[in-house]
Amino acid sequence: MATMLYESMTPAQAADALDAFIAERPAALKQLRSTSAAHGGDPERMLDGSLDSVAPLWAWLTDRFTELGADPRTLDEDPTRETWPSWARHGMLVDPHPPAETLALVDGFTSYLTRIITAAVPGTQWLVGEHRIGTHPMLNYPLLASDHHQVFLPSMPLYSAYQSAHGRDPMGGTEMLAYLQRTITALRGEGPVADATEEPLVTVVAEVDCFDVGLRPDLAAQHPQTVEWMITELTDRDGVESVHRYGPDALVVDAPDWDETRLTLWCTLWLQRHLAR
Incomplete structure (x- = not known):
């Protein structure tokens, strides 16, 4: 199941993939802290768990993504693929794809967002994505969920990392913070995002x-x-x-x-x- 897409998984395989994803969270956050320190940052300040930390942290990450660019190898030729986070191995990545270091940073940021969201919305939990419409884009994905909303947390950071790698318009720090605030609001059952979760876009x-x-x-x-x-x-x-x-x-x-x-x-x-x- 090393490179099987989420969309192709059976319920049992999706449950195993969820367990793997959850197990990766602490190490991913630790790696993000180590990387920020290695580049001269102060992890205690940059990753203090506050909403105010998200915009500057994401701005720094976006600069790194731009520096790292796209991997010159195709997905099939990339020998680092087996070391990627599980969500990247099972998700739909396309060429030219971000390199392993970018994916690791996105993974760490995902863990950091998890920390902030679960503190802001007690009772959220990880579950396997299900939907009454079989082609729903998050089917079988590991989703952070409440009774009101579900979200695949790596998706938007990865989207923006692709934008950076391809020289397009990435999300800035303020935009990423606004996205996080909308996500928290939706998980609380408030706002238009929560109202529109039943039908795919x-x-x-x-x-x-x-x-x-x-x-x-x-x-x-x-x-x-x-x-x-x-x-x-x-x-x-x-x-x-x-x-x-x-x-x-x-x-x-x-x-x-x-x-x-x-x-x-x-x-x-x-x-x-x-x-x-």
């Missing part, structure tokens, strides 16, 4: 030579400019040949080298980031 179906992408019905009506912005950015991605909008909530995407999982995750994470702006 996008649903992707593979057709013969394209993908049919359905948008959640409220997006076009309430966020028309954001939807157009997403279409523009998706069209500009490597491997995407065209994006055609044939209805308010419907797209046809021609991306021969992509698959349903990659397209679903990209659209979901892009929307999660930009709907809050």
Whole structure:
């Protein structure tokens, strides 16, 4: 099961993957502290467990991600893959991918966010992602959850790390802090994020030579400019040949080298980031 994607796991395999993910949390945070100290930082100050620490910590991490760039090897050729955090081995990474050091930093930041969130929202717990819609993008993933909301914590930091590695627009410290605050609010059962957890933002179906992408019905009506912005950015991605909008909530995407999982995750994470702006 070393490189099996979460989406392909049986319930028993997903439960084992969750146990592995949880077991990695303390060591990942310890490694982040060691790395910050090795680069001249003060771990006690940088990682003091406060909300105020998140923005400067993420700004420092983003600078490191930019310096590290993308690994020149393909995923299949990268010998460090077996040393990656379990969520990176089982998740949908694509080339050009961030190097092992970047993934380790994202892993440590995930552990740090866990510490902050669980202190702010007592009663949250890790569980295997389930959903009544089988193609839900977090199915089988290790999710931090309350009765109101669930989140795969590495997703947004990894998304931004990819942005840094590819020379695109990463999330700044203030933006990451705002994302964390929205997540805490949603886990408490407050705000629009918590209200919209039952239906995925996008649903992707593979057709013969394209993908049919359905948008959640409220997006076009309430966020028309954001939807157009997403279409523009998706069209500009490597491997995407065209994006055609044939209805308010419907797209046809021609991306021969992509698959349903990659397209679903990209659209979901892009929307999660930009709907809050």
